[in-house]
Amino acid sequence: MFLCSCPRRLARVYNVIIVATATLALLSLSPLALSQQHNAARGNGQLGHHLQPGLGRTVDNIADSIVSPDGSALPVGSGSVAAGKVIYAARCSACHGSNARQKGNALVGGVGTLATDKPVKSIGSFWPYATTLFDYIARAMPYGQEKSLTASEVYALTAYLLHLNKIVDVEAVIDRERLPLIIMPNRHGFIELHH
Amino acid sequence: MTDRDKQSSTQSGLLGRRALLRASTLGIAGGFLLPTQAAETLPLWSTHSGSAQSEYGGRSAFVSDRRQTNFGNPFGPQAGVSYTPLATLNGTITPNSLHFERHHSGIPAIDPNVHSLTIYGDVKRALRFSVDDLRAYPLESHCYFLECSGNSFLNTLASAQDLSVQAIHGLLSGAEWTGVPLRYLLDEAGVDSSARWIVAEGADASGHSRSLPIDMARDKVMVALYQNGEVLRPAQGYPMRLFVPGSEGNVSVKWLHKIKVQQTPAYSREETSKYTDLLKNGKAEMFSFAMQVKSVITSPSGTMSLKRRGVYEISGLAWSGAGSIRGVEVSADGGQSWVAATMQSSGGDRALTRFRIPWHWQGHSAVLQSRATDSAGNIQPSRTLALEKYSAAGFYHYNGIQSWAVDSQGQVKNVFV
Numbered sequence: 001m002f003l004c005s006c007p008r009r010l011a012r013v014y015n016v017i018i019v020a021t022a023t024l025a026l027l028s029l030s031p032l033a034l035s036q037q038h039n040a041a042r043g044n045g046q047l048g049h050h051l052q053p054g055l056g057r058t059v060d061n062i063a064d065s066i067v068s069p070d071g072s073a074l075p076v077g078s079g080s081v082a083a084g085k086v087i088y089a090a091r092c093s094a095c096h097g098s099n100a101r102q103k104g105n106a107l108v109g110g111v112g113t114l115a116t117d118k119p120v121k122s123i124g125s126f127w128p129y130a131t132t133l134f135d136y137i138a139r140a141m142p143y144g145q146e147k148s149l150t151a152s153e154v155y156a157l158t159a160y161l162l163h164l165n166k167i168v169d170v171e172a173v174i175d176r177e178r179l180p181l182i183i184m185p186n187r188h189g190f191i192e193l194h195h
Numbered sequence: 196m197t198d199r200d201k202q203s204s205t206q207s208g209l210l211g212r213r214a215l216l217r218a219s220t221l222g223i224a225g226g227f228l229l230p231t232q233a234a235e236t237l238p239l240w241s242t243h244s245g246s247a248q249s250e251y252g253g254r255s256a257f258v259s260d261r262r263q264t265n266f267g268n269p270f271g272p273q274a275g276v277s278y279t280p281l282a283t284l285n286g287t288i289t290p291n292s293l294h295f296e297r298h299h300s301g302i303p304a305i306d307p308n309v310h311s312l313t314i315y316g317d318v319k320r321a322l323r324f325s326v327d328d329l330r331a332y333p334l335e336s337h338c339y340f341l342e343c344s345g346n347s348f349l350n351t352l353a354s355a356q357d358l359s360v361q362a363i364h365g366l367l368s369g370a371e372w373t374g375v376p377l378r379y380l381l382d383e384a385g386v387d388s389s390a391r392w393i394v395a396e397g398a399d400a401s402g403h404s405r406s407l408p409i410d411m412a413r414d415k416v417m418v419a420l421y422q423n424g425e426v427l428r429p430a431q432g433y434p435m436r437l438f439v440p441g442s443e444g445n446v447s448v449k450w451l452h453k454i455k456v457q458q459t460p461a462y463s464r465e466e467t468s469k470y471t472d473l474l475k476n477g478k479a480e481m482f483s484f485a486m487q488v489k490s491v492i493t494s495p496s497g498t499m500s501l502k503r504r505g506v507y508e509i510s511g512l513a514w515s516g517a518g519s520i521r522g523v524e525v526s527a528d529g530g531q532s533w534v535a536a537t538m539q540s541s542g543g544d545r546a547l548t549r550f551r552i553p554w555h556w557q558g559h560s561a562v563l564q565s566r567a568t569d570s571a572g573n574i575q576p577s578r579t580l581a582l583e584k585y586s587a588a589g590f591y592h593y594n595g596i597q598s599w600a601v602d603s604q605g606q607v608k609n610v611f612v
Contacts, residue, residue: 056322
């Protein structure tokens with residue numbers, strides 16, 4: 001075969017293939033289209049810079065764990081401030097303190113301190129979205145026992161922490177409808193460098 | 196050699212290339228002696244066979260540099276950092292065993308046969324890829340730096356800490372990363388035209404998650420599978436991580452297992468409560484991804500001591516999240532005069548660059564500094580300028596000029612000038 005010896009000839013062959021592939025790329029634009037053509041191509045095959053195997057398998061029933069401010073991915077369930085207080089004492093107070101003001105791990109306080117020399121960035125003073133509380137507790141807390149809380153327990157803790165920060169009253173019950181409606185005190189405290 | 200170089204050479208001891216050669220002929224660089232080793236005192240390793248070859252290499256018993264670990268959070272010892280020993284390494288590639296670490300809930304022991312990457316959300320078809328699937332895609336290899344956005348934070352404090360370059364700046368490493376360009380996978384899933392962001396999530400216990408504008412995600416971002424030629428180490432995201440060149444380290448989500456495509460950011464805890472930059476006026480910058488132009492002299496550097504007078508090589512690293520490094524200037528007199536250093540190794544887009552310049556130390560006190568300029572024309576600021584708009588309580592992305600003071604005894608110390 002010609003592949004065995006002559007580099008010059010081999011280079012010519014590659015040039016032809018590259019030109020052919022470039023033409024193909026211009027005609028079909030998307031790499032997906034290319035990968036489909038590649039899958040369809042048999043025999044001698046093709047060579048090119050963006051040919052892809054197209055191996056992604058279609059899936060449904062994906063567990064969506066990304067909660068955003070619009071409430072997307074919030075699960076069914078609900079929790080009250082009172083229920084959250086009990087769960088907090090059992091699952092959270094060891095690290096965050098009985099009053100949620102443990103130094104370095106404070107969840108409460110600091111309102112009005114952001115422009116001072118000793119700013120305290122807590123949920124009440126700093127966090128722009130209430131949905132972030134649910135998202136973070138559900139994915140990452142309690143430390144060392146992550147993802148062990150039920151959705152209703154996470155709603156309850158969210159309600160309790162919002163209450164400690166004077167954002168919801170003591171009677172509050174939080175669920176997927178109500179959480180995205182809560183406006184956090186520092187909602188407009190950020191300058192977003194990308195949109 | 197410019198007039199400015201000549202002046203600086205004589206006053207601060209910094210030597211351009213020609214000046215060094217001339218210094219040698221004049222004898223100021225000092226001679227060197229060959230070891231006066233007699234044949235009858237040959238060392239054992241020259242007269243006896245060494246150890247046999249091995250399946251997995253180790254390093255010399257005489258080499259002992261290590262990462263410096265620091266468990267900042269007493270409640271979460273696995274949520275810590277380890278610092279790269281910048282002073283003892285050279286070139287621009289960090290060995291994988293010494294690459295810096297930052298974990299939010301420890302290093303997961305992931306079975307690659309179980310792990311997968313799912314792309315879902317605002318796409319035509321949600322897709323799942325196994326590790327083997329991704330290895331079959333067209334891969335790209337690039338040298339990039341990776342820097343924790345909190346790196347060099349100690350120099351934002353009110354007083355200078357007498358610490359090493361490792362302890363102050365060691366949340367910085369450089370490696371060759373190999374992976375699948377993310378745009379290939381996004382295109383295969385078919386991103387909806389209304390989508391503006393992706394949200395990447397790790398499979399570790401913290402479920403670390405960050406949002407990234409889709410234009411950035413389609414640019415040079417890859418799903419990295421290999422680091423410096425070998426499959427990723429567990430501490431760096433085995434079996435796959437996102438790699439976002441030039442951005443703050445934690446955007447390059449390790450142990451990547453999900454990418455959700457959507458219209459808005461998720462505003463996760465790590466991009467709101469943490470990793471935002473508080474300004475003096477109480478507002479905070481969010482999505483400040485890019486690491487700014489920066490350099491640091493790694494030798495001589497903090498806690499070292501110069502044992503003799505004579506010629507030393509000043510050497511260090513420079514990098515920028517905005518492109519490549521155009522040049523580095525070095526000062527030995529606290530910034531009064533500057534001389535261009537020689538640029539060596541790598542120096543590509545968002546990669547570490549090594550700079551070097553000879554320096555004749557005559558036993559006087561000196562302040563060594565380096566100042567980098569990147570391909571976008573950004574110049575590394577003084578410490579004062581770098582601190583100017585941010586909260587005194589600290590922020591991320593500090594990139595001020597590092598000052599190492601050398602006293603008349605040769606002790607090197609971190610100082611603020």
